[in-house]
Each structure stands twice: as structure tokens, then as C-alpha cells.
Amino acid sequence: MTDLLAARSQMAMSLGFHILFAVAGMAMPLLMVIAQWRWLRHGDKAALELAKRWSKGTAILFAVGAVSGTALSFELGLLWPEFMRHAGPIIGMPFSLEGFAFFLEAIFLGLFLYGWDRLKPWVHWLAGLGVWLMGMASGAFVVCANAWMNTPAGFDLQAGEVIAVRPWEAMLNPAAFSEVLHMLIAALESVGFAVAAIHAWALLKNRNSRLHRMALAISLTVGGTAAVIQPFSGHIAGDHVAHVQPIKLAAMKGHFHTARDAAFHIGGYPDVERAEMRGSLEIPYLLSILAFMDPHAEVKGLTAFPRDEWPPVPVVYYAFQIMIGIGSLLAGLALLVAWLAWRRRALPTDPWLLKTLVVCGPLGLVALEAGWTVTEVGRQPWVVRGFLKTADAVTPMPGLWMPLLVFTGLYLVLGVVSVSLLKRHVFASTLPGVDQEVRDDVA
Amino acid sequence: MTWLDQLTPALLVAGVMTASVVLYALTGGADFGGGVWDLLATGPRRKAQQRAIERAIAPVWEANHVWLIIAVVLLFVCFPKAYAAIGTALHIPVTAMLVGVILRGTAFTFRAYDTGEGASERAKGWTRVFAITSTVTPVMLGVIAGAVAAGGLTLDAEGRATTDFISAWWAPFPFVIGALTLALFAQLAAVYLALAHDGQELAEDFRLRALLAGGLVFILAWVAWMAAETGAPQLKARLLAGHGAWVVHGIAGGAGLLGFVTLWRRRYGWARAAVMLQTTAILLGQAWGQHPFVLPPNLTITAAAAPDSVLVPVLWALLAGSVVLVPAYWALYRVFRTAGRQAGD
Numbered sequence: 001m002t003d004l005l006a007a008r009s010q011m012a013m014s015l016g017f018h019i020l021f022a023v024a025g026m027a028m029p030l031l032m033v034i035a036q037w038r039w040l041r042h043g044d045k046a047a048l049e050l051a052k053r054w055s056k057g058t059a060i061l062f063a064v065g066a067v068s069g070t071a072l073s074f075e076l077g078l079l080w081p082e083f084m085r086h087a088g089p090i091i092g093m094p095f096s097l098e099g100f101a102f103f104l105e106a107i108f109l110g111l112f113l114y115g116w117d118r119l120k121p122w123v124h125w126l127a128g129l130g131v132w133l134m135g136m137a138s139g140a141f142v143v144c145a146n147a148w149m150n151t152p153a154g155f156d157l158q159a160g161e162v163i164a165v166r167p168w169e170a171m172l173n174p175a176a177f178s179e180v181l182h183m184l185i186a187a188l189e190s191v192g193f194a195v196a197a198i199h200a201w202a203l204l205k206n207r208n209s210r211l212h213r214m215a216l217a218i219s220l221t222v223g224g225t226a227a228v229i230q231p232f233s234g235h236i237a238g239d240h241v242a243h244v245q246p247i248k249l250a251a252m253k254g255h256f257h258t259a260r261d262a263a264f265h266i267g268g269y270p271d272v273e274r275a276e277m278r279g280s281l282e283i284p285y286l287l288s289i290l291a292f293m294d295p296h297a298e299v300k301g302l303t304a305f306p307r308d309e310w311p312p313v314p315v316v317y318y319a320f321q322i323m324i325g326i327g328s329l330l331a332g333l334a335l336l337v338a339w340l341a342w343r344r345r346a347l348p349t350d351p352w353l354l355k356t357l358v359v360c361g362p363l364g365l366v367a368l369e370a371g372w373t374v375t376e377v378g379r380q381p382w383v384v385r386g387f388l389k390t391a392d393a394v395t396p397m398p399g400l401w402m403p404l405l406v407f408t409g410l411y412l413v414l415g416v417v418s419v420s421l422l423k424r425h426v427f428a429s430t431l432p433g434v435d436q437e438v439r440d441d442v443a
Numbered sequence: 444m445t446w447l448d449q450l451t452p453a454l455l456v457a458g459v460m461t462a463s464v465v466l467y468a469l470t471g472g473a474d475f476g477g478g479v480w481d482l483l484a485t486g487p488r489r490k491a492q493q494r495a496i497e498r499a500i501a502p503v504w505e506a507n508h509v510w511l512i513i514a515v516v517l518l519f520v521c522f523p524k525a526y527a528a529i530g531t532a533l534h535i536p537v538t539a540m541l542v543g544v545i546l547r548g549t550a551f552t553f554r555a556y557d558t559g560e561g562a563s564e565r566a567k568g569w570t571r572v573f574a575i576t577s578t579v580t581p582v583m584l585g586v587i588a589g590a591v592a593a594g595g596l597t598l599d600a601e602g603r604a605t606t607d608f609i610s611a612w613w614a615p616f617p618f619v620i621g622a623l624t625l626a627l628f629a630q631l632a633a634v635y636l637a638l639a640h641d642g643q644e645l646a647e648d649f650r651l652r653a654l655l656a657g658g659l660v661f662i663l664a665w666v667a668w669m670a671a672e673t674g675a676p677q678l679k680a681r682l683l684a685g686h687g688a689w690v691v692h693g694i695a696g697g698a699g700l701l702g703f704v705t706l707w708r709r710r711y712g713w714a715r716a717a718v719m720l721q722t723t724a725i726l727l728g729q730a731w732g733q734h735p736f737v738l739p740p741n742l743t744i745t746a747a748a749a750p751d752s753v754l755v756p757v758l759w760a761l762l763a764g765s766v767v768l769v770p771a772y773w774a775l776y777r778v779f780r781t782a783g784r785q786a787g788d
Contacts, residue, residue, distance in 0.1 A: 059556055066548065089521070395534065398608075406542065
């Protein structure tokens with residue numbers, strides 16, 4: 001394994017791991033404050049219990065997200081010092097703001113988790129709301145920085161040195177809006193469906209649990225709403241990519257040759273050697289329509305670009321297929337549930353539906369990882385598109401397979417432990433208050 | 444007028460970074476120190492000690508930890524050359540520190556939120572991981588700071604680190620600084636915990652530990668001074684130069700002595716102030732010793748700094764952010780200030 005590949009693998013693995021916990025930190029607090037709202041407004045004991053259970057899940061996931069995020073802020077320099085040496089100042093504004101948002105998120109979370117008996121109920125609820133808002137803000141700022149790597153803006157170059165940085169222009173770069181919108185909705189969608197799956201499973205065991213019914217209703221409402229909106233935000237993102245990052249669009253869609261009336265491919269295999277799609281289902285005109293809202297629009301193909309600037313086409317193609325496949329499935333499922341609920345005026349809990357929800361639980365998170373694969377692998381060979389190649393940004397440090405091994409092992413253990421811990425929580429029948437539990441555990 | 448004229452945006456950012464490092468030591472550092480005393484919990488009140496530590500850390504450690512993130516973000520935004528050089532030449536200790544940070548935080552949380560069958564058995568394992576990583580991580584932080592201060596990080600004409608990845612940190616001086624950092628953090632934690640349990644038997648346990656750690660700080664500070672002779676001669680020379688340097692040393696030494704006296708007399712409120720002042724003075728002393736370099740021996744703050752078009756907006760963002768952050772952080776401490784005493788038993 002070359003050091004470059006090891007560095008890329010470590011970065012991909014660290015980001016892929018962190019993202020799962022980061023989205024939990026962005027979406028779980030919303031579920032938590034909705035449940036607590038029901039308790040405060042209606043005095044519903046089950047809602048209080050649910051809010052407390054969800055807040056424990058949030059605490060576990062947030063801690064793993066926080067430390068893996070800390071690691072990332074160093075790994076950027078450990079693995080890509082040349083990238084950070086040039087880009088650090090330019091993307092400094094979103095990272096600085098993210099620092100504050102994350103700080104506030106951690107403060108509000110401390111107040112929320114340990115403040116049940118210390119704060120007035122509504123102040124406590126506001127702290128929870130603060131966790132959610134700051135979590136979403138942190139996510140948005142970090143994605144702004146990532147968007148800059150796709151569409152670098154806000155600086156001038158003079159003899160290879162960065163001069164005249166315009167931090168706000170860099171932060172609000174062309175890709176920022178569509179990427180942030182897509183990611184925030186993705187966080188709510190993937191976490192909403194993952195949580196719904198857990199409570200659907202619990203309902204299959206005990207159909208009459210009020211707590212799990214309420215949990216399912218709240219998580220499905222959040223996740224389902226996001227799922228129905230997501231294709232629209234996806235279209236905005238696709239529109240942006242078509243106009244600004246045509247080579248990424250071509251790789252996503254397996255579109256090899258520039259053409260009018262471009263078709264959309266489903267399945268099959270992108271044969272890079274022969275520069276053609278094989279065995280795919282073609283939908284005529286659809287790519288031209290999706291990209292430019294015109295069935296006859298010309299869409300640039302991969303062969304219009306130098307061969308050494310192509311990203312790994314099959315990876316990007318399949319990742320995109322997985323993302324939109326799951327996205328469509330979850331949107332359809334959400335509409336179906338909404339229709340059933342509207343017709344019956346009640347939360348549908350038919351066993352077949354609950355089983356479907358359980359099976360679909362992890363899919364949102366899979367789509368999330370696939371989406372990040374599209375945008376990150378689709379940017380290769382560049383780390384900063386058009387300016388700095390990934391291979392030129394890597395550290396000179398030898399033996400990078402070692403830290404790769406260390407972090408992979410570490411994250412594997414943390415992932416397994418987090419999941420088993422959450423599993424124990426889900427089915428714990430009665431849970432004492434947080435303070436009580438801290439006491440019991442140490443005693 | 445004269446020194447105000449020299450107050451460039453780069454220097455201001457360096458000042459803010461120093462402040463966040465000081466705040467990290469005083470808050471997050473003490474959280475690590477708590478882990479050290481968890482590892483070394485002994486005597487008839489062993490369980491009570493561990494419980495007190497857990498209760499003190501739980502609501503605040505994640506927020507305290509963000510001071511480190513703020514400092515790092517400011518480093519890569521405002522002094523990217525220094526950040527890139529540290530990431531390259533100190534890859535190994537930084538990685539070790541990160542593993543410690545990751546395991547410390549997760550072990551603490553896993554222990555606090557474990558439930559169901561076998562939870563108390565697993566808690567023992569998590570306690571071990573939490574305590575060991577709380578001890579190793581501060582040493583690594585100190586090694587990184589010591590290696591930077593010693594002046595082993597050099598750059599080529601292009602601004603890339605010239606390094607064999609080992610020699611900049613694998614030396615006595617950085618590890619002495621690592622040990623000193625650990626002792627300081629442990630002392631801070633012991634003093635805070637003694638104050639939180641003032642009037643209880645538990646306070647006696649932490650008083651004794653604070654005195655021992657304080658003694659260790661004095662010894663290690665002296666050892667560091669000796670090791671600097673060969674390990675960081677430039678730093679030592681700068682630490683002896685000028686009145687300002689001696690004022691900072693005087694405050695550190697004086698506060699250290701005051702810490703001993705007040706601990707001895709069980710005046711824990713005063714002891715806390717003294718130990719906080721001592722830690723602050725030591726860190727400011729190091730910052731003073733490094734100034735005007737961000738990476739001694741030749742990368743100055745001015746040369747390493749990003750353009751003013753970056754620094755000035757960041758300074759404004761820091762100011763605006765602080766307006767929200769400071770009251771929130773203060774509220775967090777205010778709400779949990781009495782946690783130790785109320786829950787004491």
C-alpha cells in the first residue's frame with residue numbers, strides 16, 4: 001500500500017466514521033426536544049421518559065462524534081499538511097465559526113444532560129433546543145469548508161502564494177448552499193429512519209407500548225418529511241454540479257461522450273477502458289432534463305476532459321446510484337406511511353410496515369455515506385479542484401499504514417461498543433434519572 | 444503608544460491562542476488531572492474519591508475540551524505553516540495524543556451511560572481506560588509543546604518541515620515538559636476537588652494529593668530548567684532576558700508558594716486562585732520564551748501568519764462569538780458549581 005493510498009484511506013475512514021456520529025448530534029436533539037415539548041405541554045409521562053432515553057442516546061453518540069471530530073481537526077495536518085498550509089487561511093472563517101457553534105453545542109448539551117433537576121423546565125428545554133440549533137450550525141459550517149474544496153473561491157494567487165483572501169466569499173462559495181441544504185436534510189432523514197427502525201422493532205415485540213408508538217410517530221415525521229423534501233434539494237445540488245463541476249456530473253451518471261438528448265443510466269457497468277456504459281437501463285433524455293431542464297441540452301461527457309483528471313468512475317457511479325436508489329425508496333415509503341396515517345387518522349403499525357421500517361433503518365445512513373463518496377471521490381484527483389492535487393498535498397511521513405491501522409482498529413472498537421451500548425438502552429425497561437444512574441454506576 | 448503600535452493582527456491572534464491554551468489547561472487540563480486521581484484513588488474513601496471526580500467532570504468536560512479545538516483551528520487558520528510543520532514533524536506524538544483524547548472521552552461516556560447486565564463489571568474496564576489515557580494524554584500534550592519550545596522544528600525555503608519525524612520530540616526536554624504538564628493538571632484537579640468538598644473528609648484526601656502534586660511541579664520545573672541547558676538553550680536564554688521574563692517567573696514561583704501555604708492552612712478558595720495563577724504564569728512564561736517565534740528557532744509570528752485579510756475578519760468573528768460564548772460558558776459553571784457539595788456524602 002502506498003503512503004498516499006494509506007493517507008486517503010485513513011481520511012475516508014475517519015470522515016466516514018465521524019459523519020455517522022455527527023449526524024446523530026445534528027438530528028437526535030430535535031427528536032429529544034419534540035418529545036420534551038409534549039411532556040411540558042401535555043404532561044405526558046411517556047413523552048418525558050422518551051425524551052430522557054433519547055437524550056442518553058444523544059450523549060453517547062455526541063461524545064464519540066466530538067472526539068472523532070477533534071481527531072479530524074488534527075488529521076488534516078497529519079495527513080495533508082500541504083493542503084492546510086495553503087487552504088487553512090482561506091477556509092478559516094467557516095472553521096472558526098464552527099468552533100464557536102460546537103463550543104455552544106457542548107455547553108448546551110452539558111446543561112441539558114445534567115440539568116434536569118437544576119434548571120427550570122422551559123429553560124432546560126431551551127438548552128436542548130440550543131443543542132439542536134448549534135449542531136445544525138456546526139454541520140453547516142463544516143460543509144461550507146468542504147464545498148470550498150469543490151468550488152474554490154475568495155482568493156487570488158500570485159506566484160503560487162495565496163494573497164488577498166476574501167473569507168466570506170470563500171465561505172459562501174458556489175457549492176456551499178446546495179451542499180449544506182442537502183446535508184442538513186440528509187442528517188434528519190438518515191437519523192429519523194434509523195431511530196424509527198429501532199422503535200418499529202420494539203413495537204413488533206410489544207405492540208401496545210405508548211412510548212414506542214410516540215417515538216415512532218416523532219421519528220417518522222422528522223425522517224419522512226426530510227425524505228420527501230430531499231429529492232428537491234438533490235435536484236438543486238445536481239443542477240449546481242452540472243453547471244460548475246461537469247466532470248463530476250459525468251462520472252456520477254456514467255456519461256462518457258458529450259451529447260445532446262443525453263440518457264440517464266440505471267445499473268450496468270461503466271467500462272472505463274472502452275469509455276462506455278455496459279448493460280445499463282437507459283432512460284432517454286432524462287439526463288439532459290435533470291441537468292439543464294431541457295431534453296435536448298448538451299451534457300459534457302468524460303471524454304471531453306483529459307484522462308488524468310477523471311475521478312475513479314465506477315466508485316462515483318455506483319455511489320450515486322446507491323444514494324438516489326435509497327433516497328427514492330425512503331421518499332416513497334414516507335409518502336406511503338403519510339397516506340395510511342391520513343386515511344386511518346392514526347399511526348399505522350401493521351406488522352408488514354414495521355418490518356419494512358426495520359429493514360430500511362440503516363439505509364438512510366448508507367445513502368449518506370454514498371453521497372459523501374460521490375462528492376469526495378468525484379472531486380479526485382484534486383483536493384482543491386483545479387488548484388491542488390491530492391497526491392501533492394500528502395505528508396512526507398513514511399509508514400502511514402501504521403496510523404491507518406491504529407485508527408481503523410480504534411474506530412472499529414468504538415463503533416461496536418457504541419452500538420451494543422445503545423442496544424442495551426433501547427430495551428432497558430425502566431431507566432432511572434441521569435443523576436441516579438451516574439451514582440449507581442460508580443457505586 | 445510604542446507597544447500599541449506593534450500590536451499587529453497576527454500578534455493579537457497569537458494572544459487569543461495563548462489565552463485559549465491557558466483556559467484549556469485550567470479547565471480541560473483539570474479534567475485530565477481528575478482522571479489521574481481516578482487512577483491513583485486509594486484509601487478508605489477510594490470509591491468516594493472516584494465518584495467525586497466523575498461528578499465534577501461529567502457536565503463540563505466536553506465544553507472544556509473545545510478550548511483545544513479553538514486553539515488548533517486558530518493555528519491552522521492563522522499560522523498555517525506552523526500547523527503544517529507540527530503535523531509533519533510531530534506526527535507520532537500528535538497521533539498518540541489523539542488516541543488518548545479519543546479513548547479518554549469515549550471511555551468516560553461509555554462508563555457513565557452503560558446499563559443492564561454486567562454494567563458494573565464493564566465499568567471497571569472503562570475506568571482503567573479512562574484513567575490511563577487521562578495520564579498519557581497530558582504527557583503527550585507536554586511533549587508536543589516542549590518539542591516546539593525547544594526549537595527543533597525547522598522549515599525549508601518552501602516552508603515545508605525538514606524532519607526525520609523523530610528527533611524533534613524524542614529527547615529528554617520534551618518529556619520533562621510532558622511530566623510537568625501532567626503534574627500541573629493533577630495539582631489543579633486536586634485543588635478544585637478539595638474546594639468542592641470543603642469541610643468533608645474527602646477534602647483531606649484531595650488536599651494531600653494537591654500538596655504532593657505541587658511538590659512534584661516544583662521539582663519538575665527545576666528539572667526542566669536543567670534540561671533546557673542542553674535541550675532548549677535558546678528558550679532558556681530568552682527566559683532569562685528582560686524584566687518582563689522575571690516578573691512572570693516571580694509570579695509563577697510566588698503563586699506556587701502561596702498555593703502550598705493556603706493548602707496547608709486549608710484555605711481552598713485561595714489555594715485554587717493561587718494554583719490557577721501559577722499555571723497561567725507558567726504558560727505565559729513559555730509563550731514569552733517563544734515570542735516572537737511561533738516555531739523557534741526561525742519561524743516568527745509575523746512570517747507564519749496568514750494575510751491580514753484573513754486575520755482581521757477572524758478576530759471580529761472571535762469577538763462576536765465570545766459575546767455569546769462567555770455568558771453561556773459562565774452559566775454552565777454556575778449551574779453545576781455546587782454539584783460536588785450538594786451531592787456530597
